[in-house]
Amino acid sequence: GAVVSQHPSWVICKSGTSVKIECRSLDFQATTMFWYRQFPKQSLMLMATSNEGSKATYEQGVEKDKFLINHASLTLSTLTVTSAHPEDSSFYICSEERGQGPYNEQFFGPGTRLTVL
């Protein structure tokens, strides 16, 4: 069964509004979660690493003031797209890692499809 959930599954919003996406670990205390973005026919692009109780680590080129990440508990990380614009329309996926050492399998949430009009 699913180990990571995301909400909402899809969202349509007007340009300039903010959208919050939740990522929940269902049966694991995830100190680290990852946020990806995937445009059509392109690879997964890591946006940021979400760390429980501390600031997220953003990848180069990702605006931390636009994509706000909060990881307040071991089972919940949120991504807020602030002042969304049409170019932010994408498939947003979170994941968590389980395991130790180099073999850390990533479990992905079902994704959130964001469409900004």
Added chain:
Amino acid sequence: GQNIDQPTEMTATEGAIVQINCTYQTSGFNGLFWYQQHAGEAPTFLSYNVLDGLEEKGRFSSFLSRSKGYSYLLLKELQMKDSASYLCAAMDSNYQLIWGAGTKLIIKP
């Protein structure tokens, strides 16, 4: 720089065998992952290779050659439900996954 190359799209026939290739260049190497992603869904784990050779798991097998920076995913007895994108991802020295763009596999009856 770091790079993953895999074909954009492949077509195969139901019941047949298909091999999806992946070449990688990373700063250090800690393993090669294959994920399956159906349209509109999140990726699901298929395999992990860190040593040279073939890992078999049911109808799916994955091969790795570290010296050549090369891997392939072999799918046997193809079924229509295998129609999906297959993502190759290499883990670099910082244990960060570098993702390929994915290979869209189309299965025809």
